[in-house]
Amino acid sequence: MKIWKSPAxxxxxxxxxxxxxxxHQAWDAADEWIINRFADYPAVKTRPTAIVGEAFGVLGTALGGGKITALSDSLMSLLSLEENRKLNPSADGPLTVIKADTDFNSPDKAKFEMADKLIIRLPKNLELLEVYIRLSLSLADENTEIWLGGMDKRWNRGVQKITDRYLETAERFPFVRHARWIKYRIKAESEKPASSFKSGEWELERYPVAILPAPAVFASAVMDAGTAAFIEKFPEAEAEAAEVIVDLGCGSGILGLSAAYLNPEGRVIFTDESSLAVANAxxxxxNNEFTAAADFLQTNGADGIADASVDLVLCNPPFHYQNIQTREPAEFLFGEARRILKPGGTVQIVGNSHLGYHKLLKDYFIKARDVYRDSKFTVMRGKR
Structure with a gap:
């Protein structure tokens, strides 16, 4: 935890x-700029301030004396918002949380209020930016101020291409300490454009498993090289014999789907902190009409899965979190795998060879060994 003398x-x-x-700290210059602009914004408002896609809940905390709507794909980000609001008693205003897989065409959409101000933090992924903007339009009307901002490395031509598709520019502001915000308004058209995301269903080469692409989901539109290496050394015997299998950090679900194909009588649990990933899995x-049982959990690691209850864990761990490269997520997931595996259970992971995950895994699984290794990726297998 750090103390910040913020504009609020x-x-x-x-x-x-x-x-x-x-x-590393939770806030950046983009947070400071927008908080400085709205620090004196009246806390008591009929309509909420909607905050979309922020990483650590800084804006939802700093402006949290008023009514806040928080929209995010990331469970970790929403939990971070919750944690930081608890640390700051002034952030005691009403809070409504919306996940990125929310269907605004459902009857429940009426419970979401139109926003007075809509503040969108630029994500790294342009597909996720389009998802956020499309969802945000359901919270905006002609009276809503729409703000999009972030650090300079996030601003590129792709951002402008997306914003031009959905929004009208109201005012541009210069970069300040490498941070920039632009003010927008909704377009006059009554209907929003169709999503620009276009990609057809595709199938794995090794197994007859079809994948329906979805925007902003890892390994959804195309097979990534790490998952491809994992599939080539898939633990088929262990998958066929397992009663319970977990795809830990599932993304589009390729690993768990392969296990479901191999073991039609088993149970596969798909977990991810991304609501879009869990929905896609x-x-x-x-879509594949598997006969195996399945559960789909948006959760922190394997939270909600009992200790020593799983026979096989499959995992392609991330090597970064938000804006930094770190082994912390992998260490956490390895610990979760050890916790939920039965004695004698198997874990298989893949990681970039230069990250040294093969050494790290041995801290959690003494019998861990490489089953594949090249200059880019290492596939490792261990026993509980």
């Missing part, structure tokens, strides 16, 4: 759940 006052803030090193499972 002194705040206690932490990066949750992975703190990084001593040089479930859509892929239903």
């Amino acid at each position: 006052g002194i705040l206690k803030l932490k990066r949750f759940p992975f703190a990084g090193d001593a040089s 479930e859509a892929n499972f239903r």
